[in-house]
């Protein structure tokens with residue numbers, strides 16, 4: 347599909363899938379592309395983080411078994427959606443409550459990969475994500491987007507950056523958000539999550555065969571966007 351065709355209202359709009367390691371800048375790229383191409387940004391990691399928050403609140407976080415059901419977790423009526431605020435940020439709401447600030451804490455980061463390996467939770471969120479993308483026009487980031495959620499995405503990107511750079515970037519981001527932590531703690535968390543995400547049984551983090559690899563260790567935001575926009579323009 348050409349970008350021109352995409353402007354016609356009858357033509358399905360682009361879907362872009364971004365996967366990759368923890369804290370490698372997926373959401374920064376996704377936001378850049380959403381703005382540049384007028385797409386809707388969907389942060390699937392935020393959805394796993396929000397479910398983690400609910401499980402902490404309802405006291406289920408410490409005894410999660412692999413085959414637990416959505417009903418047993420008390421999640422059968424959960425309502426998850428993104429709303430756009432006045433600054434054009436996409437804010438995650440869960441059961442009507444804005445949880446954006448709460449889901450970035452180190453406590454959520456500690457538990458989220460255990461929650462994300464439960465098949466019933468993945469099934470619930472994957473279905474919801476596919477529904478969000480059914481009319482096209484989304485840029486979605488996560489771990490299984492190119493492989494499971496949007497296997498027919500128009501462009502798939504697999505992102506990475508060196509572990510040291512990722513830890514530094516995440517520390518800075520958390521400090522800006524007022525989260526108290528250290529480089530050691532951030533590094534440890536990133537390493538553990540990557541290992542869990544790559545080795546879980548259901549929908550592990552994996553590069554889709556047709557994904558383009560983007561290592562942004564040495565790239566500025568502008569250089570990264572330029573590179574990816576070249577890929578977008580190559581989509582036929």
Ligand code: CDP
Pocket residue numbers: 367368369370372390391392394395458459460462487488489490491539540543
């Ligand atoms: O921002 P960061 O890269 O650190 O992580 P995130 O995108 O907020 O995702 C948090 C966690 O959710 C990941 O470490 C995965 O365990 C899980 N996740 C997943 O399993 N599948 C996705 N599509 C997105 C996130």
